Amino acid sequence: MSNIEKLINNTNIKLTTARVAILELFTNASKPLSYEDIKSKLAMDKATFYRNITKFEEENLVTSFESNDKKRYFEIQKNPHAHFICSACSKIECLKQQSIHLEGYKIENIIIKGLCPDCNI
């Protein structure tokens, strides 16, 4: 059984080919992916994609955030790190985890908006 299959079997949701396919894409991606990124690579209905994403988030396998291009971006919940979104070019970069501690809170994701070096001129 592959690592991804184990990941799913450790949850309360069923192991299906659609779910394995989504998690494989996320595992191999170097950055967060939107549904638009996914649909070119996976012949899967959007309803299936979004319903599975909801399940993944409930099971804490995946995190997401909204970018300023109005899309949600998803990624595997491992090696938590911060994200930079450029408000000029909408590029998304992964940053090393910024050490933020908030007493009593559980931090799942950090999104920093601003101008990337290319646009900050």
Added chain:
Amino acid sequence: MSNIEKLINNTNIKLTTARVAILELFTNASKPLSYEDIKSKLAMDKATFYRNITKFEEENLVTSFESNDKKRYFEIQKNPHAHFICSACSKIECLKQQSIHLEGYKIENIIIKGLCPDCNI
């Protein structure tokens, strides 16, 4: 001339009653507001609101971010600070500016997602 009127006159956009009304609401608000928050208080068409928001962001009077309730939230660009969005209850809190420095970047906004103390049980 009020402070808000001066603010607008320092930009390249015209001083209109709609624009003053929006900025007054943001000035008096203790937290970021969505269009839904605005429309109950302002008899203004959504097209006007969104077109003005676009201008405000171009003029750096206003910043925005997307929450996990699928709405954009807006606020006056002053006293920059971070925001916490609870992924369980969607509550938005303003936090004191977290000291993040990224060489070469311009940081405009920081959004931290996770569980607030009420939901982190």
Added chain:
DNA sequence: CTCTATGCAAAAACTTTGCAGGGAT
């Protein structure tokens, strides 16, 4: 066999655009 997942189509929610009329300088 039973319960959950999937695909299709339609709906929902938020935001943007076209166009004609109104307001600011």
Added chain:
DNA sequence: ATCCCTGCAAAGTTTTTGCATAGAG
């Protein structure tokens, strides 16, 4: 007088839901 702004209606985009069929355990 000119150019920008506004409201209304319609369209656009992303995400969600209903329902019948297919698939997993």
